[in-house]
Amino acid sequence: MTFRQCALALILAASGCGGAPATRIDEPAIAKDFHLIPGSFRPGRGPDGNTVVYDAPGGLVVIDTGRHPEHSKRILDYAAARKLPINAIVNTHWHLDHTSGNTEIKAAFPKANVYATQAIVGALDGFLAESIPQSEEMLETSTDLAPETRATIERDLATIKSPAALLPDITVDTPMTIDVDGRALEINLTDHAVTEADIWIWDAATKTVIIGDLITTPAPFFDTACAEGWRAALDAVEEKPFERVVAGHGATLDRSGYLAWRRAFDNLLSCAVAHDGAECVSGWMTDAAQFIREDEKDRAGRMIVYYVDNVIRSSEARERFCRAR
Numbered sequence: 001m002t003f004r005q006c007a008l009a010l011i012l013a014a015s016g017c018g019g020a021p022a023t024r025i026d027e028p029a030i031a032k033d034f035h036l037i038p039g040s041f042r043p044g045r046g047p048d049g050n051t052v053v054y055d056a057p058g059g060l061v062v063i064d065t066g067r068h069p070e071h072s073k074r075i076l077d078y079a080a081a082r083k084l085p086i087n088a089i090v091n092t093h094w095h096l097d098h099t100s101g102n103t104e105i106k107a108a109f110p111k112a113n114v115y116a117t118q119a120i121v122g123a124l125d126g127f128l129a130e131s132i133p134q135s136e137e138m139l140e141t142s143t144d145l146a147p148e149t150r151a152t153i154e155r156d157l158a159t160i161k162s163p164a165a166l167l168p169d170i171t172v173d174t175p176m177t178i179d180v181d182g183r184a185l186e187i188n189l190t191d192h193a194v195t196e197a198d199i200w201i202w203d204a205a206t207k208t209v210i211i212g213d214l215i216t217t218p219a220p221f222f223d224t225a226c227a228e229g230w231r232a233a234l235d236a237v238e239e240k241p242f243e244r245v246v247a248g249h250g251a252t253l254d255r256s257g258y259l260a261w262r263r264a265f266d267n268l269l270s271c272a273v274a275h276d277g278a279e280c281v282s283g284w285m286t287d288a289a290q291f292i293r294e295d296e297k298d299r300a301g302r303m304i305v306y307y308v309d310n311v312i313r314s315s316e317a318r319e320r321f322c323r324a325r
C-alpha cells in the first residue's frame with residue numbers, strides 16, 4: 001500500500017482502541033497564566049490535540065483549537081467563565097486535530113487573529129484535498145462505521161470544504177513575538193518537521209515550551225512528518241532553558257521527562273534505519289514506557305509499526321515530506 005492510499009486509514013486505525021484520558025476543564029494551571037484544556041484520543045475517533053490558553057487580563061490567546069465541536073465548546077466555555085475575549089489563535093501546525101475548532105472560535109470572536117504558517121495552503125491543495133474522495137467513499141460504502149468514527153470523518157470533511165478560519169490572518173514565516181499585555185510570547189518556526197512548517201512557543205517568564213506535535217504520546221505522530229527536520233526542531237528547542245514542555249498530545253513533561261522522550265524518539269529513528277516496524281516496536285515500548293498508559297499499549301504498538309513501515313522507511317513519504325530540506 002502506498003503512503004497516499006493509507007493516509008486516512010491511519011487516522012482511523014490509530015484511533016481504533018484505547019481509553020479516554022481525563023478531560024477536566026478545571027485542570028490546574030500548567031504555569032502562571034497558562035491553562036491546559038487537554039485533548040482526547042477516544043476509541044473509534046480521531047484525536048483532539050491539547051489546547052493551551054494564555055490567560056492575560058486584556059484577553060486570551062488560544063494555542064490550538066482541537067478537532068471536535070465538544071473541544072471547541074470547552075475553549076469557549078473557558079472564555080465565558082473568565083469573561084474575557086479570545087484575541088488570538090495560534091495554530092502550532094495545520095493538522096485538523098489542532099485547527100478545526102478555529103471555525104467555532106472565529107464565529108464567536110471574529111476579531112481573533114489566526115497566527116499560522118502557510119503550510120495549511122499546501123495541505124489544502126494536497127494532503128487534505130486527496131483525503132476528500134477517500135472519506136466520501138468510506139461514508140458511502142462502509143455500513144458498519146461506528147457513529148463516532150462517522151462523526152470524525154464528517155467533521156473533517158466539513159472543515160476541509162470550508163477552511164477559511166484555518167487560513168492565517170498573520171502569516172508566521174519568520175520567528176516573531178506576540179506581545180500580550182507587555183509580555184512577549186516567542187513564536188519559533190520549524191523546517192519540515194511534523195508538517196512542512198510548524199510553530200513552537202517559548203515563554204521565557206515561566207520557562208515553558210508549548211511544542212505542538214513535536215512531542216506526542218503514546219507515539220510520535222508521523223502522518224506528514226520528516227524525521228530529519230523533526231530532529232533538528234528538537235535540537236533547537238533544547239537550546240532553551242525550559243523547565244516544562246506542553247505536548248501536542250499527552251501530559252506536560254519536565255526537562256528530564258522531555259529528555260527521556262527524546263531518547264526514545266532517537267532510538268526509534270536509529271532502529272528504523274535497518275529494521276522494519278515489527279522489529280522496532282519493542283524498543284519504543286520499553287524506552288517510552290513511562291509515557292504509555294496500559295490501555296494505550298495496543299494502539300501505540302500499531303502506530304509505531306505503521307509509521308516505521310509507511311513513513312519513516314518509505315522513500316515516497318520522505319520525498320514528499322522532506323522535499324525542500
Ligand SMILES: [Zn+2]
Pocket residue numbers: 048049095097098213221248249
Ligand atoms: Zn496532533
